[in-house]
Amino acid sequence: MASTTFIPAHSGTVRQQGDRRARSRMLTLCLAALLVTAMLLSLGWGAASDTDVIGALLSADGVSVRDSTIVWDIRLPRVLTGVLVGAALAVSGAIMQGLFRNPLADPGLVGVSAGAGFGAVVAIVLGGSAPLWFQAMTGYYLVPLAAFFGGWITTLLLYSVATRNGRTSVATMLLAGIALAALTGALTGILVYYATDDELRDLTFWGLGSVAGANWQKFWSAAPLIIICLFAAPFLARSLNALALGEAAAGHLGIPVQRMKRIAILTVACSVGAAVAVTGGIGFVGIVVPHLLRLVQGPDHKGLLINSALLGGVMLLLADAISRTVIAPAEMPIGIITAIIGGPFFLWILMRNRSLVDL
Amino acid sequence: MMIRTVTMIAACVAWPTISPAERYPTADAIVSVGSPITEIIYALGEENRIIARDTTSVFPQEASELPDVGYMRRLSAEGVLSVGPDLIIARSTSGPEEALDQLRAAAVPIVFVEDGFTPEAVLASVDTVGEALGVEEKADALIAKLTEDFAELEQKRVGGDDPIRVLFALSIDGGRLNASGRGTGADGIIKLAGGMNVMADTFEGYKLVNDEAIILAAPDVIIMMDGRGDHGGRAEEVLALPSVSLTPAGENEAFITIPGAALGFGPRTPQLAGDLLVQLETLSSGE
Amino acid sequence: MALIARNISVRFGSVQILRNVDFTAEAGSFSAIIGPNGSGKTTLLRAIIGEIPYEGRVSINGQDTRDANSVLLAKQRAVLAQSTQLAFPFTVFEVVRLGLTAGVATGDPSKTAELPFKALARVGLEGFEGRFYAELSGGEKQRVQLARVLAQIWLPVLNGQPRWLFLDEPVSSLDIGHQLMVMEIAADYAKAGGGVVAVMHDLNLTAMFAQNVMLLADGHCLASGAPGEVLTNTTLSTAYGCSLAIKTAPTDGAPWLLPQAAQLTQHRTPS
Numbered sequence: 001m002a003s004t005t006f007i008p009a010h011s012g013t014v015r016q017q018g019d020r021r022a023r024s025r026m027l028t029l030c031l032a033a034l035l036v037t038a039m040l041l042s043l044g045w046g047a048a049s050d051t052d053v054i055g056a057l058l059s060a061d062g063v064s065v066r067d068s069t070i071v072w073d074i075r076l077p078r079v080l081t082g083v084l085v086g087a088a089l090a091v092s093g094a095i096m097q098g099l100f101r102n103p104l105a106d107p108g109l110v111g112v113s114a115g116a117g118f119g120a121v122v123a124i125v126l127g128g129s130a131p132l133w134f135q136a137m138t139g140y141y142l143v144p145l146a147a148f149f150g151g152w153i154t155t156l157l158l159y160s161v162a163t164r165n166g167r168t169s170v171a172t173m174l175l176a177g178i179a180l181a182a183l184t185g186a187l188t189g190i191l192v193y194y195a196t197d198d199e200l201r202d203l204t205f206w207g208l209g210s211v212a213g214a215n216w217q218k219f220w221s222a223a224p225l226i227i228i229c230l231f232a233a234p235f236l237a238r239s240l241n242a243l244a245l246g247e248a249a250a251g252h253l254g255i256p257v258q259r260m261k262r263i264a265i266l267t268v269a270c271s272v273g274a275a276v277a278v279t280g281g282i283g284f285v286g287i288v289v290p291h292l293l294r295l296v297q298g299p300d301h302k303g304l305l306i307n308s309a310l311l312g313g314v315m316l317l318l319a320d321a322i323s324r325t326v327i328a329p330a331e332m333p334i335g336i337i338t339a340i341i342g343g344p345f346f347l348w349i350l351m352r353n354r355s356l357v358d359l
Numbered sequence: 360m361m362i363r364t365v366t367m368i369a370a371c372v373a374w375p376t377i378s379p380a381e382r383y384p385t386a387d388a389i390v391s392v393g394s395p396i397t398e399i400i401y402a403l404g405e406e407n408r409i410i411a412r413d414t415t416s417v418f419p420q421e422a423s424e425l426p427d428v429g430y431m432r433r434l435s436a437e438g439v440l441s442v443g444p445d446l447i448i449a450r451s452t453s454g455p456e457e458a459l460d461q462l463r464a465a466a467v468p469i470v471f472v473e474d475g476f477t478p479e480a481v482l483a484s485v486d487t488v489g490e491a492l493g494v495e496e497k498a499d500a501l502i503a504k505l506t507e508d509f510a511e512l513e514q515k516r517v518g519g520d521d522p523i524r525v526l527f528a529l530s531i532d533g534g535r536l537n538a539s540g541r542g543t544g545a546d547g548i549i550k551l552a553g554g555m556n557v558m559a560d561t562f563e564g565y566k567l568v569n570d571e572a573i574i575l576a577a578p579d580v581i582i583m584m585d586g587r588g589d590h591g592g593r594a595e596e597v598l599a600l601p602s603v604s605l606t607p608a609g610e611n612e613a614f615i616t617i618p619g620a621a622l623g624f625g626p627r628t629p630q631l632a633g634d635l636l637v638q639l640e641t642l643s644s645g646e
Numbered sequence: 647m648a649l650i651a652r653n654i655s656v657r658f659g660s661v662q663i664l665r666n667v668d669f670t671a672e673a674g675s676f677s678a679i680i681g682p683n684g685s686g687k688t689t690l691l692r693a694i695i696g697e698i699p700y701e702g703r704v705s706i707n708g709q710d711t712r713d714a715n716s717v718l719l720a721k722q723r724a725v726l727a728q729s730t731q732l733a734f735p736f737t738v739f740e741v742v743r744l745g746l747t748a749g750v751a752t753g754d755p756s757k758t759a760e761l762p763f764k765a766l767a768r769v770g771l772e773g774f775e776g777r778f779y780a781e782l783s784g785g786e787k788q789r790v791q792l793a794r795v796l797a798q799i800w801l802p803v804l805n806g807q808p809r810w811l812f813l814d815e816p817v818s819s820l821d822i823g824h825q826l827m828v829m830e831i832a833a834d835y836a837k838a839g840g841g842v843v844a845v846m847h848d849l850n851l852t853a854m855f856a857q858n859v860m861l862l863a864d865g866h867c868l869a870s871g872a873p874g875e876v877l878t879n880t881t882l883s884t885a886y887g888c889s890l891a892i893k894t895a896p897t898d899g900a901p902w903l904l905p906q907a908a909q910l911t912q913h914r915t916p917s
Binding site: 017018019020101102103238241242243244245246248249251252253254255256294298299300 | 695696697716717719720721723724725727730731732733734735736737738739740741743744745747748749775776777798
Binding site: 046047048049065066069070073074075139140193196197198201202205210212213214215218324327328329330331 | 411414426427428429430432433435436437438439440441442443452454455456457458460461464465466467543563564565566567
């Protein structure tokens with residue numbers, strides 16, 4: 001007869017117990033504190049190092065217009081945008097990795113990055129030929145809007161290709177995504193041919209990503225969507241955990257798998273779409289952040305999603321701080337910095353996990 | 360908050376897009392965006408008033424030692440503000456708009472100078488910049504000198520009805536030439552030097568042209584920018600292309616390089632165009 | 647209370663795998679589905695648990711399961727697959743805790759927290775909580791999965807309703823000692839009032855533990871009933887295409903099957 005004794009839930013070390021949730025909760029507190037610190041430091045950091053930040057924040061007398069503009073119109077929207085974009089990219093990365101059951105999955109697999117990029121190309125190259133009333137109406141939001149809709153269209157396309165009889169096959173989505181990337185690449189090539197020199201430069205810079213263009217209008221247009229997605233994401237945690245056993249087993253555990261996949265894809269498309277629309281293409285955050293966290297707190301999505309959001313925000317602020325100051329008074333596009341850090345890190349993950357990476 | 364509101368209103372009132380009569384004679388912390396503009400300021404002798412410049416402004420040598428606020432279409436608002444400017448003079452194609460808006464919000468005046476690849480455009484730029492700096496007399500003097508130089512150039516140009524056929528290539532890309540059509544600095548300088556841009560009727564801007572088009576165009580000479588890399592080696596590479604070898608340029612090994620500055624239309628243009636004119640004449644007389 | 651499956655037909659493309667199969671399992675008993683490879687036994691199980699599309703009716707505890715709410719179903723039944731992949735480096739404890747995904751109807755949170763530990767102890771893996779699942783042997787992994795399944799439906803009877811355990815070739819990767827352990831756990835579950843349905847390869851284990859056996863061949867039912875009725879020489883040799891000697895087990899009188907390999911008798915001549 002098997003023993004009926006049990007180990008009380010709160011004794012023993014985490015290692016013995018196997019329950020890493022307490023560690024995960026601690027990490028959440030630490031990351032939240034780190035994020036707040038990073039935000040405050042970012043406000044005080046920038047090319048114009050002599051800015052009277054505190055005075056500007058308190059709207060004290062004697063604060064110059066320049067300092068006030070720097071703090072309120074340049075740094076503050078930039079910091080807030082950076083946090084939201086970093087959080088969106090990191091959480092979406094974690095969700096994608098859970099959905100595809102692979103630690104190397106990336107938000108781009110859902111098609112949103114390819115579509116957003118293509119939307120941006122269309123807007124940059126053909127924007128000048130649009131009817132004047134249209135140009136006047138959209139102003140310099142033409143590119144972000146086009147990127148956002150582009151991301152949506154490709155996600156919907158991939159989703160419908162991969163879904164039959166209500167069942168969405170993530171493997172099909174992956175393969176169709178490759179085909180789609182080839183197609184958008186070709187169409188982009190055609191547009192690039194017709195582009196002027198200036199448009200080509202703009203395209204290149206868009207692709208490298210930057211938080212520099214973040215102003216209040218852009219922030220307010222992207223923020224609600226991203227915030228909703230960030231709040232919705234943790235509800236996917238339970239489902240993503242169960243999904244690690246495979247879709248069949250997850251179904252038997254009570255997860256409505258197809259509905260959950262739809263919600264996951266929707267969340268990723270919205271948050272990444274909004275993020276990419278505002279900042280252009282920023283890579284590696286979606287892979288590096290969740291992976292780092294898994295090393296510390298384990299793959300349990302209950303803590304992973306929230307912590308990814310927090311650490312993603314911190315990372316983006318860090319990268320942005322570097323981009324703002326390394327070649328001041330000029331700026332280095334943030335995508336370059338995330339790639340410089342993320343690329344070697346990604347290789348390191350691959351080498352460390354050779355056995356786990358079996359497609 | 361009150362200060363901000365008042366300044367916002369003031370900034371809106373003084374909205375400087377393509378605005379008339381923008382004079383800032385006392386401005387002495389100027390950010391110059393665009394290499395022609397920087398050159399004009401130096402040519403006017405007002406360079407001590409410049410505090411920073413953009414990445415494209417590398418002439419003269421002293422300019423490249425000033426702080427660099429970034430590529431002119433990708434300015435960083437905070438970066439520009441960090442040098443403490445009291446005036447920005449920029450090419451009209453500078454950007455991005457968001458950064459310009461932020462600079463306006465910080466109450467920094469911006470004067471835009473229209474771009475162009477003709478002598479008229481150069482003279483107009485000098486006029487705008489001179490007015491912005493409040494040195495109209497010096498500007499007028501420079502305009503007069505440049506007008507003279509352009510007229511001289513035109514004299515030398517009046518030669519025959521059979522101008523030398525020129526193909527300008529920005530780069531060679533996988534065995535294909537990235538050639539200049541109309542509406543570029545290269546096109547402008549070729550015209551000023553009395554040459555005929557073979558691709559001007561075919562397209563605008565810079566495009567990768569196919570081999571048959573090159574052969575049909577039958578250029579007498581290929582021009583590229585000098586710059587990084589081995590000139591001798593590049594000449595060989597280009598002349599060895601199958602399409603080029605079937606043209607008069609290829610047969611006569613006619614390949615010249617010009618400085619990159621020739622593509623940006625500024626105060627040095629008459630001189631640079633003159634140099635090119637001499638090079639072209641030497642070639643055609645040598646045939 | 648029973649599991650009743652009627653007129654189950656399953657087709658994959660143009661191939662008809664199952665043809666109008668009827669299957670009934672009673673709560674409180676261990677039902678086994680046996681048959682040769684390709685007979686459709688795993689397909690039948692997958693249809694019953696709703697993993698694949700099927701024609702026909704399936705009801706558990708009187709309620710039709712087609713289009714039933716997945717959470718409610720999860721509270722009624724659990725499935726142990728033949729083998730399970732795991733995508734991320736979870737600990738053993740975390741894997742077993744996944745069994746509690748649909749929520750546990752004990753009402754007492756402290757009791758819920760104990761369940762993973764109890765389940766692991768039940769399968770003989772006490773102390774394994776902190777180990778990484780990926781580092782375990784195949785047999786240990788299968789037992790962890792069983793612990794997860796048990797944690798999901800720990801009480802065999804809840805509010806008067808029996809709960810159901812579905813097993814798909816549960817002992818394939820286990821050594822003989824652990825094979826018996828798992829079968830005993832399943833049998834105990836049935837004795838305590840739960841329903842157990844298992845797809846089995848091993849005919850002797852079936853004979854030892856099942857009260858109700860259905861033999862499938864070519865997508866339809868060849869025989870069903872008590873082990874003694876189904877596991878007969880003629881029936882089995884027709885289904886499996888080989889000859890079997892059927893003895894009676896000395897210990898409990900259950901049928902005891904010995905495969906008769908034609909060539910083997912030659913080598914057995916004592917020297």
